[in-house]
Amino acid sequence: MMKKKKHKLLKYCCVAIGVIVVGILIAEGVSSFRRGKVDTSKGIKIIKQAEKGNVTAIENKIEKLEEKDQTQKKADERENEDTDKNYKAIFANSVIMGDSISEAFTEYDILNASSVIAKIGVELDELDDQVAKVEKLNPQVIFLSYGMNDIIATRGDTKEFVKQYDALLEELNKKLPDTKLFVNSIFPVQQQEIEREPVYEKLADYNEALRELCDKRQIAYIDNTDLVSDSYYEEDGVHFKADFYPYWLNHMAEVAAL
Numbered sequence: 001m002m003k004k005k006k007h008k009l010l011k012y013c014c015v016a017i018g019v020i021v022v023g024i025l026i027a028e029g030v031s032s033f034r035r036g037k038v039d040t041s042k043g044i045k046i047i048k049q050a051e052k053g054n055v056t057a058i059e060n061k062i063e064k065l066e067e068k069d070q071t072q073k074k075a076d077e078r079e080n081e082d083t084d085k086n087y088k089a090i091f092a093n094s095v096i097m098g099d100s101i102s103e104a105f106t107e108y109d110i111l112n113a114s115s116v117i118a119k120i121g122v123e124l125d126e127l128d129d130q131v132a133k134v135e136k137l138n139p140q141v142i143f144l145s146y147g148m149n150d151i152i153a154t155r156g157d158t159k160e161f162v163k164q165y166d167a168l169l170e171e172l173n174k175k176l177p178d179t180k181l182f183v184n185s186i187f188p189v190q191q192q193e194i195e196r197e198p199v200y201e202k203l204a205d206y207n208e209a210l211r212e213l214c215d216k217r218q219i220a221y222i223d224n225t226d227l228v229s230d231s232y233y234e235e236d237g238v239h240f241k242a243d244f245y246p247y248w249l250n251h252m253a254e255v256a257a258l
Helices: 002-084 100-107 128-137 148-153 158-175 191-196 198-217 242-256
Strands: 094-098 116-118 141-145 180-184 220-222
Touching (some): 141 158, 141 242, 148 158, 158 198, 191 198, 198 220
Parallel strands (some): 180 220
């Protein structure tokens, strides 16, 4: 009888322990399930955000590469087009007057000598010989490109610069009344040249004064400010390499409808 009671009690204890264990497992399972649900939601959100960020970044990179490719294609097309142009023929009835920057047109054999009247270091108050030469040539179009040396000569005095440039325009109008005049802006210089000649910090003021003079006289002003990039400059930060000149000629020809 005692053995049966002991066996029965042991059986109840085992059942009770089993119920407790199952309860614990169920509770842990529910808790884990709940925790897992929250973690999964957050994880999915993070993953989606990461995927979205990666896709956006990739799309931006692809877009930039496509833009770069298109820019390069246009540059190549323009370069090929420039190579095929006969600038000596296009500017046969034109003359470019200027300083050493303009003189490079003949040094690089891009234009005929009859289309360029230029001299190294020349200033606006030293142009008697150049004016006499251009009068004899009597071109249909004159492109003027002065100012780089005059910024130093006038030491930042834009009024004196405008006075001298205005006198040149007046003289050309009198001697060549049927010739159309175009005035090039002064090209920017690199920082190293500004450090060497601080007066070049006023270069933009000179160009603005020159633009106002052209507006007053109703003469076409050719803005070259954005035409150049660092790769075109010689080591001195002022003069240009040969491959720059076709771009400048294209710009002048476009404005003058040559």
